[in-house]
Amino acid sequence: MEDDQTLTPAVDDSEPPPPAAAEMMSKNDVNEAEAPLSSSASASSSPSSEEEESQQQDEEDLKSLESELSTNPSNYDAHLQYIKVLRKMGEIEKLRKAREAMNAVFPLSPQMWMDWAHDEASLSDSSDDLASVHLLYERAVSEYLSVPLWCSYLNYVQEHDPSVRQCSPDGISKARALFEQALVAAGLHLSQGPSIWDSYRDFELALLLSIPPDDLKAKELQVQRVRTLFKRQLSIPLLNLSSVLQAYKAWEAEQGNLLASDSTDPDGIPSDVAAAYRKAVEMSNARAQHEQLVSSQDISDAEKFQNFMNYIKFEKSVGDPTRVQLLYERAVTELPVSSDIWLDYTRYMNRTLKVGNIVTSVHSRAVKNCPWVGELWVRYLLCLERGRASEDEISAVFEKSLQCTFSTVEEYLDIFLTRVDGLRRRISAGGDTKAALDYSIIRETFQYASDYLSPQLKDTESLLHLHAYWSRLEVTLGKDLVAARGVWESLLKTSGSMLKAWLDYIAMEIELGHINEARAIYRRCYSKRFPGAGSEEICHSWLRFEREFGTLEDFDHAMQKVTPRLEELQLYRLQQESAAVAELTDQREVPIKKTSREKRKANSNIAEEQSQLKRQKQTAQTFKKGEKDAEVQNLAEANEPEDTSTTTGNTDGTHDRLTKSIDTGKRKVFTDQCTAFISNLSLQATTITENLFVDFVKGLAYVDFSDEKHLTAAVAKNRKMLLGKKLSIARSDPKKGKKDVRQGLKQDGNTSDPSGAGGDSASKGSVESTKENEPSQFPRSAARRLGDNIQLRGKNTFAVPRNVRPLGWAADKPKPAEGGDDNPKSNEEFRKMFIKG
Structure with missing residues (x-):
């Protein structure tokens, strides 16, 4: 047992759980709760007003408790209060029924049994009453191990049984048999067992004194009985054996x-x-510490549980099953609603004894104390089957288990399957059992399980296992193939989206040699949509089936059906993957907001960038000198509209038009007639370029201007510094001829990144291309144009001019009509082309 096991499992709120161990087993609580039995006839002939008020209150309480118990018979506290009021009022018949009703639902504590027996004994005046009290005590000692309860039982027999009191041979035999029964049950109790031994010895000593002195033979026989009792007690590890030795x-x-x-x-x-x-003293000393721990009264249930488990582990290491069982009985008496103890106890009994009345009794008491644990009911059913119990007894336990509230639906399923397993084994075994059992019981049990569990187990492996088991038994035991197919069809109505349900149905038909029926099922389900790759799997499974069992025509027919379905599924998968990639790319382009913790840890560079952004925003509105640094001012001037002065803004300016275009969400058409290509942008300039430019890709940007004048002014800013990096600014002209491109490559002498982000060499090529305000040639590139095809090479080929075809497009692009244009691509089209490539 593990230390962290829960002592009291949670149960459904619809059925209140049994009481805690302290409530059920405390010997003092019940005494306080139940007043001594009183008779209504002994009441005063002239009751006072206080007594009348008390009686009236008791009657009201009685009606309230009766109403509560009629609606909720599982209310433990209500049962206790009801019995208490009835004892106080002296309602004998109602009290008997109340106790029986409570014991039908809950085990009674030893003290409650003693109160019940004492009440009945005080009213008994005939041999029939004596027999009923005997029966009460027998029921009491069978529920829990209690030495005080056994002592009360022994004292009652000696005092009230006439045959025992008169020392008749039958009475003496009855008493000795009862003492031996008590010793078997509690004689090994280390701390309380001596009281039973002492009582037994006192009884035999009293008999010795009653023998006439002249009956030497009888006296010698009785002396030997007393001596044997002393020797038996001295050989058993009990506390205070030294006092027994002195008495001996x-x-x-x-x-x-x-x-x-x-x-x-x-x-x-x-x-x-x-x-x-x-030897007994040595064994007693070895157990003294454990005994002290489990006998402690001021510890929690969890601590007491662990102390008992340690004690039981010690006894198991010694290897005496009788002492181990005794400790388990003591543990469940102290902690009756601890499911962990009952589970461990039943497991031990099934492993050591397996069958017998003792094992059956343990399982019966386990489910009575912890009815919410499905595993205990399963073990009880198996125990009854091992003991060859009757079908009526097993069926009654099964039906009772389904009335309990379990924490998981799998526990109900386990109970159903256990019931079916037992029926299957007994029917298959034949013999006399087969005459009493019919397969219809199995079918009814399966149907009950399906109706009961299908809503909770829909589309689960557990429900599939239940129906597969059912269909197999319909074929093997029921000999009904139609019923077996009906089982699968009923499952497919509720769980038709489960691929394995169809495959197992097909597997059954193949196993039985029904190839055409299996093929018909494939035709029904190959076009269905299954989770994951199930749709493809069913198609491939059909093809494998036809390879192994079908003719060529069957295979061709399956191929004809499956091929378009697989193509459809493949296209769907590609669309899903493309959408996922697009979504991922969009997420990457969205700036991630910094957390407050990251903002607190921001370094001086971030603060400087935010300051530059603020100054840049102010410059776009007023363009005042001294309100921003020179680098951002140069860029602002390059974007300044024709009629805009250095001190005032103009709402007709390019910047405002671009901003308006972004805000309205309308697509802007780009013609590359007045566009600058900027590279080698600092990565920290992302936020700045969002405000100034429409298109940018991590160090690259396109800038469309309103006229040639502003474009020329912007190109003149080539090699200007921005945030520590030299900008490369050139006219964007992707329609330049092959001659200009090759000439540019010869001048460059290398094949660096087409974006120009390679550093100073890229900037130098851009400066040469802008001398005397001539239209700039294509920026430095690693591309080689062969005819109309552009082959991109190098590592950084993701940011190229908008009308350059992506890598891998080998086909020639149709030439435009004479006098026409190439329809330059917009920034958005370039992004989509990049993602698709």
């Missing part, structure tokens, strides 16, 4: 066999008795 030595001295001595040493007694005594 004193008694033997009275018989003239030993000298009187108060010594606790086993000197002078027979050697075999002395050896057994020493």
Whole structure:
């Protein structure tokens, strides 16, 4: 058992759980709760007003409790209060029924059994009443191990049974049998067991004194009985064995066999008795610490549980099953609603004894104390089957288990399957059992399980397993193929989206040799939509089936059906993957907001960038000198509209038109007639370029201007510094001829990134291309144009001019009509082309 196991499982709110162990087993609580039995006839002839008010209150409480118990018979506290009021009022018949009703739902504590027996004993005046009290005590000692309860039982028999009281042979035999029964049940109890031994010995000593002195034979026989009892007790590990040894030595001295001595040493007694005594003392000392821990009263249930588990583990290591079982009984008496103890107890009994009335009793009491644990009911059903119990008894336990509230639906399923397993085994075994059992019971159980569990187990492996088991038994035991197919069809109505349900149905038909029926199922389900790759799997499964079982025509027919379905599924997968990639790319383009913690940890560069952004925004509105640094001012001037001065803004300016275009969300058409290509932008300029330019890709940007004048002014800013990097600014002209491109490559002498982000060499090529305000040639590129095809090479080929075809497009592009244009691509089209490539 693990330390962290829960002692009290949670149960459904619809059925209140049994009470805690302290409530059920406390010997004092019930005494306080139940007043002594009183008779209504003994009431005063002239009751006072206070007594009348008390009686009236009791009657009101009685009606309230009766109403509560009629609607909720599982209310433990209501049962206790109801019995208490009835005892107080002296309602004998109602009290008997109330106790029986409570015991039908819950086990009664030992103290409650003693109160019940005492009440009945006080009213008994005939042999029939005596028998009923005997029966009450027998029921009481069978529910929990309680030494005080056993002592009460023994005292009652000695005091009230006439045959025992008169020392008749039958009475003496009855008493001895009862004492032996008590010793078997509780005689090994280390701390409380001696009280039973002492009572037994006192009974035998009393018989010895009652024998006439002249009956020497009877007297010698009785002396031997007393001596045997002393020896038996001295050989068992119990507390305070030294006092028993002293009593034994004193008694033997009275018989003239030993000298009187108060010594606790086993000197002078027979050697075999002395050896057994020493061993018993040694065993008692080894258990003394465990006994002290489990007997503690001021500890929690969790601590007490662990102490018992440690004690049980110790006894298991010694290897005495009787002492282990005794400890389990003590544990469940102290902690009756601890499912962990009952589970461990039943597991131990199934492993050691397996069958017998004791094992059956343990399982029966386990489900009565913890009815919300499905595993205990499963073990109970198996225990009854091992013990060859009748079908009526097993069926009753099964039906009772389904009335309980379990925490998971799998527990209900386990109980159903256990019931079916038992029926299948007994029907298959044949013999006399087969005549009493019919397969219809299995079918009814399966149908009950399907109706009960299908809503909770829809589309699960558990429900599939249940129906597969059912269909197999319909074929093997029921000999009904139609019913077996009906089982699968009923499952497909509720769980038709499960691929395995169809495959298992097909597998059954193939196993039975029904190839055409299996093919018909494939035709029904190959076009269905299944989760994951199930749709493709069913198609491939059909083709494999036809390879192994079908003719060429069958295979061709399946191929004809499956091929378009697979193509459709493949296209759908590609669309899904493309949408996923597009979504991922869009997420990457959205700036991630910094958390407050990151903002607090921002370094001076971030603060400087935010300051530049603020100054740039102010410059776009007023263009005042001194309100921003020179680098951002140069860029602002390059975007300044024709009529805009250095001190005032103009709403007709390019910047405002671009901003308006972005805000309205309308697509802007780009013609590349007045566009500058900017590269080598600092990565920290992302936020700045969002405000100034429409298109940018991590270090690259296109800028469309309103006229040639502003474009020329912007190109003149080539090699200007921005945030520590030299900008490369050139006219965007993707329609330049092959000659200009090759000439540019010869001048460059290398094949660097077409974006121009390679550093100073890229900037130098851009400056040469802008001398004397001539239209700039295509920016430095690693592209080679062969005819109308452009082959891109190098690592950084993701940011190229808008009308350059993506990597891998080998086909020639149709030439435009004479006098026409190439329809330059917009920035948005370039992005889509980049993603698709």
